[in-house]
Amino acid sequence: MGKKTPLWAAIARTLREDIAEGRYVPGDKLPTEARLATRFGVNRHTVRHALLTLVDDGLVRTRRGAGAFVAARPTDYPLGKRVRFHENLLRAGRSPGRKILTLEPRIAGDTEAQMLDLAAGAQVLACHGLSLADGLPIAISESLFPITRLPGIAHALHDTPTVTAALRQSGVADYTRAATRLTAEVASATQALHLQILEGAPLLRSTSLNVGPDGVPVEYGHTWFAGDRVTLTLTDD
Incomplete structure (x- = not known):
């Protein structure tokens, strides 16, 4: 037997x-x-x-x-000078998705104005969004765009599928990442709700500044990646 x-x-x-x-x-x-x-x-x-x-x-x-x-297979996501969310996910064999949560004009904070090279009290467009891979949320973000420097940016972000396309529509033919800072955090209640994870789950925050071909800042913001869904790699590209 x-x-x-x-x-x-x-x-x-x-x-x-x-x-x-x-x-x-x-x-x-x-x-x-x-x-x-x-x-x-x-x-x-x-x-x-x-x-x-x-x-x-x-x-x-x-x-x-x-x-x-x-278990979701972690998405390989390179961070370099030419970061493109849509292209990165396609290259990794994933289907990219983007959902805009809010578009809100507001006054830039002191640090935000300094990073974007704006005068105190200048307005920025705050874009809060959710990034998805194969329909699964992997990151939540807040991106700030200088309104006077990017005519029509609000409509462009609303009407186009990618930030790259929106910037191009607003007169920025190309852009590169000038600075990146990575820090570990834990998910707040609202972040956990959007990312479909538990409050207190590990996140990796990327703070970045993007500049146009002339070196002038066009985007400054923060992206919070779900720690178990993304593998971040630093590249020179």
Whole structure:
């Protein structure tokens, strides 16, 4: 009589097949331990053992208080002088997406005015947006554009699919990243809501300044990347 397969191993194999067949895709939440226990006719401890095996294999991630999710393959995202979100994701084999949350003209803060080389009290257009890869949110951002320097930038951002296209429509044929600063943070309640992660989850914040061909600043802002969904790499390009 052959050796019996442990129940937890059989459950793990079935869930692997479910994931491989696309029944659950990256980012999907798996059924609760209670529902899986009912499905397989076992106790929750056995289900938990199976899920931990999938976590060890890198197929599943668990979040305290939220459940178990199919692990999304981190998106490789290079940070260099010529950063282009849309092009970067296409190059990584991902489908890029962008959602504008708000477009709001306001007075630039002291640091913002200094970075954008503006006079005190100058207006900027604050663009809050959500970046997606294969439909999954990977970053939330606040970008500031000098209004008087970029005629029509609000309409361009609203009507065009990329920041590059919007800047081109506003008279900036090309731009490069002049400075980048990376810091680690934790997600606030509102950031977690947009990124579909838990409050307090790790984020990586990129603060950057982009300039046009003449070296004049055209964009300054912050991007908060979900720590488990993006692998940032620094390049010279």
